[in-house]
Amino acid sequence: MIEILDVKKIYKTADIETIALNGVSFKIHDGEFVAIMGPSGSGKSTLMHILGALDTPTSGSYFLDNHDVSRFSDDELADIRKNKIGFVFQAFNLLPRATVLRNCMLPLMYAGISAHEREQRAREALKSAGLEETHFFHRSNQLSGGQIQRVAIARALVNNPSLILADEPTGNLDTKTGEIVLGTFQKLNKEKGRTIILITHETDVAEHAERIIHIRDGLIVEDKKNHTRRMAHHAIKETI
Amino acid sequence: MKLADTLEETYEAITGNKARSGLTMLGIVIGIASVIAMVSIGQGAQNTIESNIQSIGSNLILVTPGAQRGVGVQVSQGRGSARTLVQSDADAIINTVTGISSTAAELSGRYQITGKGTNTNTQVVGTVTNYPDVRNIELDNGSFITDQNIRSLAKIAVIGPTTRDDLFGEGVDPIGQTIRIKQIEFKVVGITKAKGSGGFGSQDDMIFIPLSSAQKFLAGDDYVSTISVKAESPDVMSDVQSQITTLLLERHHISDPTLADFSTMNQSDIVATASSITGTLTILLGAIAGISLVVGGIGIMNMMLTTVTERTREIGLRKAIGAKRADISFQFLVESIALTFVGGIIGVILGWLVAYGVSYFGIMQTKVSLNSVLFAFGISAAIGIIFGYYPASRAAKLNPIEALRFE
Numbered sequence: 001m002i003e004i005l006d007v008k009k010i011y012k013t014a015d016i017e018t019i020a021l022n023g024v025s026f027k028i029h030d031g032e033f034v035a036i037m038g039p040s041g042s043g044k045s046t047l048m049h050i051l052g053a054l055d056t057p058t059s060g061s062y063f064l065d066n067h068d069v070s071r072f073s074d075d076e077l078a079d080i081r082k083n084k085i086g087f088v089f090q091a092f093n094l095l096p097r098a099t100v101l102r103n104c105m106l107p108l109m110y111a112g113i114s115a116h117e118r119e120q121r122a123r124e125a126l127k128s129a130g131l132e133e134t135h136f137f138h139r140s141n142q143l144s145g146g147q148i149q150r151v152a153i154a155r156a157l158v159n160n161p162s163l164i165l166a167d168e169p170t171g172n173l174d175t176k177t178g179e180i181v182l183g184t185f186q187k188l189n190k191e192k193g194r195t196i197i198l199i200t201h202e203t204d205v206a207e208h209a210e211r212i213i214h215i216r217d218g219l220i221v222e223d224k225k226n227h228t229r230r231m232a233h234h235a236i237k238e239t240i
Numbered sequence: 241m242k243l244a245d246t247l248e249e250t251y252e253a254i255t256g257n258k259a260r261s262g263l264t265m266l267g268i269v270i271g272i273a274s275v276i277a278m279v280s281i282g283q284g285a286q287n288t289i290e291s292n293i294q295s296i297g298s299n300l301i302l303v304t305p306g307a308q309r310g311v312g313v314q315v316s317q318g319r320g321s322a323r324t325l326v327q328s329d330a331d332a333i334i335n336t337v338t339g340i341s342s343t344a345a346e347l348s349g350r351y352q353i354t355g356k357g358t359n360t361n362t363q364v365v366g367t368v369t370n371y372p373d374v375r376n377i378e379l380d381n382g383s384f385i386t387d388q389n390i391r392s393l394a395k396i397a398v399i400g401p402t403t404r405d406d407l408f409g410e411g412v413d414p415i416g417q418t419i420r421i422k423q424i425e426f427k428v429v430g431i432t433k434a435k436g437s438g439g440f441g442s443q444d445d446m447i448f449i450p451l452s453s454a455q456k457f458l459a460g461d462d463y464v465s466t467i468s469v470k471a472e473s474p475d476v477m478s479d480v481q482s483q484i485t486t487l488l489l490e491r492h493h494i495s496d497p498t499l500a501d502f503s504t505m506n507q508s509d510i511v512a513t514a515s516s517i518t519g520t521l522t523i524l525l526g527a528i529a530g531i532s533l534v535v536g537g538i539g540i541m542n543m544m545l546t547t548v549t550e551r552t553r554e555i556g557l558r559k560a561i562g563a564k565r566a567d568i569s570f571q572f573l574v575e576s577i578a579l580t581f582v583g584g585i586i587g588v589i590l591g592w593l594v595a596y597g598v599s600y601f602g603i604m605q606t607k608v609s610l611n612s613v614l615f616a617f618g619i620s621a622a623i624g625i626i627f628g629y630y631p632a633s634r635a636a637k638l639n640p641i642e643a644l645r646f647e
Contacts, residue, residue, distance in 0.1 A: 049641050082561065
């Protein structure tokens with residue numbers, strides 16, 4: 001469970017103060033699929049960084065599975081990221097020299113899991129992200145954008161995180177491939193009960209979630225169930 | 241993160257850019273190789289000089305005419321310096337001084353020697369029967385000078401193997417042949433065994449004749465140029481040395497020891513002096529080579545800084561998926577240590593080959609000691625740590641958010 005309480009984030013450069021978040025509060029329950037939407041400069045990236053334990057708020061609290069992450073040190077934040085959070089980035093961020101399987105095993109390496117178990121878990125994660133076994137020993141430059149993003153999803157899944165944070169996961173993909181990736185998220189959410197937070201500025205993308213939080217100028221302007229949810233099952237069946 | 245994983249990551253990172261890793265490593269390879277080669281040359285020189293000194297005898301004290309002086313300071317021997325010691329001084333030493341096993345007086349000089357149509361310029365040593373015992377000389381063939389030869393002023397000669405080669409050719413048996421020293425004919429009666437010493441003052445290029453003959457026919461006076469005294473054991477050497485000094489001062493009627501007209505040199509003093517000179521030489525050579533090692537280390541640092549910049553996004557990602565500062569800095573540190581360590585191994589091998597080559601082609605004797613190899617490894621690992629630390633800590637300090645945004 002995620003609970004954000006009156007979170008503020010203020011950046012100070014020289015004598016200019018920029019308020020990125022100006023008191024944001026919400027709860028996200030386990031198994032929810034939430035989209036955080038807003039135009040650029042709305043503070044959604046800052047919120048993503050705080051939710052992802054990459055950064056701490058200037059004030060307010062962030063409870064992740066009852067840990068008050070907002071007061072953690074750098075190394076404690078690293079532990080939280082390692083054990084509870086899986087990231088999917090717009091730019092994929094796979095290691096170009098490593099194979100798909102090695103990329104996927106990377107988080108488990110920092111978690112100190114044995115090589116044998118790592119490989120098993122990485123294979124499982126890659127399968128549930130919808131990547132065929134023939135690609136396991138390819139490098140990212142031998143894969144399509146959609147396949148790369150599914151490797152990244154598998155990497156985010158592999159250590160069984162409480163939360164998968166996807167930052168514009170379809171931003172570098174064409175519409176059809178984007179659908180496939182979003183379908184993968186929906187499938188993981190529905191079938192495996194994963195908690196997924198999708199950060200995006202596109203309404204089309206956000207509509208794949210069951211709940212949408214709109215933020216603008218550092219404040220939540222709307223937080224509601226998405227009644228016009230789009231499902232991407234069709235696209236998935238086609239490729240898996 | 242486990243060490244095995246770090247090593248695997250390191251392997252991938254280093255082999256990921258082979259050309260750059262190789263060139264960077266080359267700096268360390270050259271540095272370590274030159275340290276190993278230079279130190280081996282220095283130590284080889286030291287060994288050669290020491291064994292040369294050892295080969296002139298054991299427990300030896302040399303009494304020479306002239307003022308008391310240190311080894312290596314040969315200037316201003318002064319007037320008539322070669323004319324203060326006589327055979328009776330040697331007799332007095334063996335009769336009076338305790339703790340010695342034998343003495344041998346000698347009178348040496350360089351002369352032009354002619355054989356059958358050949359000639360050479362070499363050391364002619366006029367000496368006595370004890371000489372081979374005192375100076376560790378063994379006969380290969382024939383006999384050495386006898387007391388009878390000395391009494392009868394015999395014109396006989398024992399020659400060294402190098403002299404034999406020069407005058408008669410290699411492997412020829414010269415016994416019974418004649419050589420001419422200062423136009424005086426001497427009959428060859430023996431050949432000494434090769435001692436195989438190189439460097440300065442070969443012990444193999446010498447001619448031994450009876451002391452009395454040398455004094456009468458070559459020098460024309462009764463003086464000797466050196467009295468070699470062999471002590472019974474290394475422990476009594478300094479005692480023997482002071483006994484000799486006291487005895488000779490008394491015999492020469494000199495009351496002030498600083499005005500002595502002779503000097504005594506202890507073999508171990510000679511070794512110590514020579515060692516300190518060659519030790520300094522070794523340090524000097526090593527230090528010059530060490531500079532290239534430092535330059536190699538800076539190359540490592542340069543490459544690691546470039547790597548950190550290039551891999552900023554990767555570092556950001558690693559941090560995002562849970563790598564701690566320590567994990568990141570350790571990874572980069574291991575990478576630079578691996579570069580220097582592998583460079584160190586190759587450098588040791590290359591340095592050893594150079595040292596071996598220098599010996600093999602007879603340029604100089606060299607010796608690669610275990611110490612210098614361990615030292616080189618230590619240095620290369622230390623360079624890896626020192627020059628890898630700054631780039632590694634830069635990598636570890638990167639903010640993951642900014643690192644992930646880095647283009």
